[in-house]
Amino acid sequence: MASKETPEVNGGSLADIAFLLLIFFLVTTTMDTDTGITRLLPPEPDPEQQDIEVKVNKRNVLVVLLNRNDRLMVGGTEMDRLEIKDKTIEFFTNPLNKEDLPVMETTEVQFPPGSSSMLRADGVWTGMVSKGVISLQNDRSTTYGKYLQVQNELVAAVNTLRNDFCNQFFGKDYDELNTANPIEEEIQLGIRKIYKMNISESEPKSIGGRN
């Protein structure tokens, strides 16, 4: 039926070629999502206030030291990076009420009333909150990768504590709380008061001996 003058080009394989390209693009394009650990820097100290040393009880501070050879010292003992997390959790909870671990203070935290059957009817949680602070110190020659690994372990410790609490009282992970929902946001703020992200990055200084 088709006229003989212009023979049609066979377009059947066009689909295959296009499919091939399509699959190539589908596979190669990774939507690059930015992920990372968000931290808050301390505000710059007032020049007039510089001389006032904040007195913190010694037992309330856990010093995490990273020296120029990427060796790690936590609270006076050398340690592997995977041990920090448990050490930090112990530090923040002080389960055995030890003398050399932080002071625990009885605190009341307000949660939305009726949000959990394990709380009082008015939503007030009463319990012990640690006054501990972790002081992370590094040398100028510490590699960034190692530093971030340590940061990560510290953040992991606090996240674990928050998750455990959240699971116990509200039956879900801390991360799963939806901040768009005002009740869940309040829960999140409450938990943040109980387990604070008390990780202080000290003023840079040179540690780890002679250069």
Add this chain to the structure above:
Amino acid sequence: MSKFRKKGGKGLQKINTSSLPDIVFMLLFFFMVATTMRETEVQVRVKVPEATEVKKLEKKSLVSYIYIGRPVAHVARMYGTEPLIQLNDKLVSDEGIPFESIQDFVLFEREKLPESDKSKMTISLRVDENIPMGKVDDVKQALRRAKALIINYSAKKEYRNQGRKR
């Protein structure tokens, strides 16, 4: 030809597939257009560390990037191989501590944001894992001085086989 035609007669009606390439091309173009490459050319080599506790950065418009790493080959010819700082798309070439450039950069980027979001500005630090912390500390000090306090240490998600539980 006629040899194969024998069966023909009244089989299944063939589906007209001539529009299939068009559909597929449409999809193809969609993907080609939708996937924009990162518009800033990163002139320093950055291999971000891995971490387990990473979170996604939500609002991209609030984020400015600071890259720290050793320069890539063609940049290294001009600037040497010492670690360099790149602010969004521009390389900081001055020697020593680049307080001034970072402060200007923060002010400039903050100006671009709407008034309500100015306090939420986030700086994403994309730092190579082998860079000594001295350089990073300098940048952090500069950011504190510029009052850009929300920072994000860029890291890739690391999966540990023992899971996240203790």
